[in-house]
Amino acid sequence: MEVKFSRPAHHRWIEFAVEKAIFGAGIISIIFVALIFLFLLKEGLVLFRHYPFTNFFFGIQWSPISEPPRLGIVPLILGSLAVTLGAVVMAVPLGVCAAIYIAEIAPGWLKDILKGTVEFLAAIPSIVLGFIGLVTLVPMVKNIFHIPTGLTAFSGSIMLAFMAMPTIVSMMEDSLRAVPRAYREGALALGATRWQTIYRVLIPAASSGILAAVMLGIGRVIGETMAVMMITGNSARLPTTLLEPVRTMTATIAAEMGEAVQGSTHYSSLFAIGIVLFIITFLINLTASAFIKRRK
Amino acid sequence: MRKEEDPKKPGAIRVENFNLYYGNFQALKQVNLEFQHREVTAIIGPSGCGKSTLLRSINRMNDYMDQVRTEGQIYHENRPVYGPGVDLVEHRKKVGMVFQRPNPFPLTVYENVIFGCRLHLELSRSELDSRVEKSLMSVGLWEVLADHLDQDALSLPNEQQQRLCIARLVAMNPDVLLMDEPCSALDPIATQRIEELIHELKKDYTIIIVTHNMAQAARVSDWTAYFYLGNLIEFGRTEKIFTRPEKKETEDYITGRFG
Ligand SMILES: Nc1ncnc2c1ncn2[C@@H]1O[C@H](COP(=O)(O)OP(=O)(O)O)[C@@H](O)[C@H]1O
Ligand SMILES: [Mg+2]
Helix, strand or coil: HHHHHCCCCHHHHHHHHHHHHHHHHHHHHHHHEEEHHHHHHHHHHCCHHCCCCCHHHCCCCEEEECCEEECCCCHHHHHHHHHHHHHHHHHHHHHHHHHHHHHHHHHHHHHHHHHHHHHHHHCCHHHHHHHHHHHHHHHHHHHHHCCCCCCCHHHHHHHHHHHHHHHHHHHHHHHHCCCCCHHHHHHCCCCCCCCHHHHHHHHHHHHHHHHHHHHHHHHHHHHHHHHHHHHHHHCCCCCCCCCCCCCHHHHHHHHHCCCCCCCCHHHHHHHHHHHHHHHHHHHHHHHHHHHHHHCC | CCCCCCCCCCCCCCEEEEEEEEEEEEEEEEEEEECCCCCEEEEEECCCCCCHHHHHHHHHHHCCCCEEEEEEEEEEEEECCCCCCHHHHHHHHHHHEEECCCCCCEEEEEHHCCCHHHHHCCHHHHHHHHHHHHHHCCCCCCHHHHHHHEEHHHHHHHHHHHHHHHHHHHCCCEEEEEEEEECCCCCHHHHHHHHHHHHHHHHCCCEEEEEEHHHHHHHHCCCCEEEEECCCEEEEEEHHHCCCCCCCCHHHCCCCCCC
């Protein structure tokens, strides 16, 4: 009587269909990513037919409409780096503290409120945050540091830190909470204080989740475009301090794509920037998922 | 010699008129109980009768739960455990706890053993080393693990993990060991070996063990306390409780008529 144990035929059919559909969707999304990358390569690599490879990667001047055009990506990479590093330096310690507070210290009711707030922050469109930053943060930075303009890498960092924070906090909080209660009790029963328990047991136990959260936060920050464009002043010069206007890779693509003549050197150089950005983001996500995997 | 104790000498742990409430639910009712130095006391009773609650009250692990309220007092060597001015860290160094499931930290064997020492003491590397050796010896792990001190503790078999959890207490020179069903996650052979270990440890420590396994209580303990619905029903020498209990309820439970 084997029939008794198998499910009705149409159930099995539905299961089969759903499985294949999910598989298909997965394959399609992989194909799309591959196609996007191929398209980027096709449009971007053309650049190096007319423009020397080394001048692009090591050139320290970005002025695409000068004659001849100078397409050095270094100031843009440094711009992205400055804004990103600044954001990470602010967001990570704050995010870790916030996550620890929410996961370990806040009383139950406050925990719920704070978690809700963090998720709400994550839902604010970045352009809105950029606009708020423009009218509040930018004048503030200008006045505090007595500089000619508040449109600086520093302002961009602060705002990006804000944007990355929800991702960082909620992922870290999840991984802290996933630490078995038994570890906590074990440490407390050995006479550890709450803080000792947190930094000697919980943080090490959650470390791979914490690192993954940081990497994803960085990924979010590097890819951000519009808000950064509004706030960092968009000047493609080599930055020497964080209190100067900079221009990031993403902002360059967004700002210049409209005016670049299709098929021109300028046009393909923007795609080449895209390739660099793609690779950086890909590597960051790869690192993040390596950390997540290690946790399992 | 040790066992011929002076009858006036107070016990290592003394529970006086102790009540504990989870919100409105009273889990322990007017408990009075004294645990003798360097003897094993078993706490038995049906599930939910408050065994774990009492054990956790002794080193105040209930502090971290919302809505827990206590009345009465527990003394450790005549020092109150509850009330203002109690040094909880100091108390827990002396009164350690072993949990139902082995819970070593996700660290190396070595770091697990000296976890408590690192928290509370400034010890040199060689002092730490010797503590690790001594502690692992006393739980019978030294021979097995001497060459694997940097192994991840979570990769050890269950029984060794539980021994390791005892070792990390022993490393702090406690005087009381609280064990909450320490064998419930272990197979019968491992259980027997942990029972032998308890027998060894009682030479140096006062041991309070919660168990739902009456044969185990009879095997390992000198004293037995029977709880039912938060009340201490009967307390006495183990051989007496198991052969000539005074109360009908105790007899019913022990003979397996209920529970
Ligand atoms: N955190 C808690 N909140 C509310 N009730 C609890 C809590 N922990 C235990 N209890 C209740 O207290 C009683 C005693 O529990 P416990 O001490 O764990 O019993 P035992 O260890 O004897 O099985 C049970 O009725 C249980 O439901
Ligand atoms: Mg219990």
